[in-house]
Amino acid sequence: MYAIESINLRKIYRTRKRRGLLRSKPEVVEALRGVSFSVRHGEVVGLLGPNGAGKTTTIKIVSTLLLPDGGEVYVEGFNVVSEATEVRKRIGLLLTVERGFYGKLTGWENLEYFGVLYDMNRRDLEARLDYLFKLLELDRLGGVDRLFEEFSLGMKARLGLARALLKDPPILLLDEPTLGLDPPSAVKIRSLVRDLAKEGKAILYTTHNMFEAEMVCDRILFIDRGLIVAEGSPSDLKDRIPKLRSLKITVKGDDPSPILSDRSLEHRVNRVDTDLFELDIKTNDPIEALNSILPLLTVRGYRIISFKIEEPSLEDVFLYFSRRAC
Numbered sequence: 001m002y003a004i005e006s007i008n009l010r011k012i013y014r015t016r017k018r019r020g021l022l023r024s025k026p027e028v029v030e031a032l033r034g035v036s037f038s039v040r041h042g043e044v045v046g047l048l049g050p051n052g053a054g055k056t057t058t059i060k061i062v063s064t065l066l067l068p069d070g071g072e073v074y075v076e077g078f079n080v081v082s083e084a085t086e087v088r089k090r091i092g093l094l095l096t097v098e099r100g101f102y103g104k105l106t107g108w109e110n111l112e113y114f115g116v117l118y119d120m121n122r123r124d125l126e127a128r129l130d131y132l133f134k135l136l137e138l139d140r141l142g143g144v145d146r147l148f149e150e151f152s153l154g155m156k157a158r159l160g161l162a163r164a165l166l167k168d169p170p171i172l173l174l175d176e177p178t179l180g181l182d183p184p185s186a187v188k189i190r191s192l193v194r195d196l197a198k199e200g201k202a203i204l205y206t207t208h209n210m211f212e213a214e215m216v217c218d219r220i221l222f223i224d225r226g227l228i229v230a231e232g233s234p235s236d237l238k239d240r241i242p243k244l245r246s247l248k249i250t251v252k253g254d255d256p257s258p259i260l261s262d263r264s265l266e267h268r269v270n271r272v273d274t275d276l277f278e279l280d281i282k283t284n285d286p287i288e289a290l291n292s293i294l295p296l297l298t299v300r301g302y303r304i305i306s307f308k309i310e311e312p313s314l315e316d317v318f319l320y321f322s323r324r325a326c
């Protein structure tokens, strides 16, 4: 049985678009247009895509916060619409915008409050809080007795994750858990997510950070305008795009665009400074390209500041698949 199974999921938002001060007109947004995927226990699945692609909408439907308009979603075999209570028992949710914490309560008191709300018994709750505050280093950061309103963003994110883990649920839905965090907090959360997957938890994870997705996710779903446009492990996905590498040469001098436009190379010229330009050339033979371009540049008096060859990144994969979906 899958931990999460989504079959042809659809969601339409019906809103009104402001037109002037008093007028508005109805607007229909097709946020999800038939999204199917599954997540197994012990697996981190990344849901990646541009702003407005439908990631948060998907997470909200899986977590029973939002009703779908079509299709079905099952959490450990339970339907998110007709068996929402069973679903809620099995999931831990972290949404980007952390709401529901009380500013005038300490970190500890906030989680105590949720534990009571979840009907956890006192002794289990104390032990669990002890464990989670240590695990997320909230004790070391002063999260036990500081008021929530005084928390830094990193502490708030950690407390959000602690709340998602409170009932030790088998399924975690994490919407941009590292957004805005400093490197130590982000590293902590990523390694924790990997450990949780090792314990057998199923994790649906969204991020805009491709480097992070590559480190954390076993599998990635690229979603664009409500449709999944590509799916696979980070390395599978990179193998599926044309083997174009990026040759980046930084030169000092005038704009070198005219030199490159004579040649049939896919390229971009970025101005880094007044007389500093970065040439970004897409090619499947970067050494050959380097050998043909360097003499042209040096003979015209350009000074080469640096060069590097980059393998395709997840970002290239995403751009490739979203362009094809247009």
Ligand SMILES: Nc1ncnc2c1ncn2[C@@H]1O[C@H](COP(=O)(O)OP(=O)(O)OP(=O)(O)O)[C@@H](O)[C@H]1O
Residues within 6 Å of the ligand: 013, 014, 015, 029, 030, 031, 049, 050, 051, 052, 053, 054, 055, 056, 057, 058
């Ligand atoms: N409550 C709402 N009412 C109307 N439209 C909405 C609502 N929530 C989301 N949308 C629209 O649905 C689409 C999908 O939004 P969603 O928040 O799921 O995207 P996302 O992939 O999470 O984006 P981001 O990366 O910016 O978080 C967008 O076009 C968005 O404007």
Ligand SMILES: [Mg+2]
Residues within 6 Å of the ligand: 055, 056, 057, 175
């Ligand atoms: Mg979102």
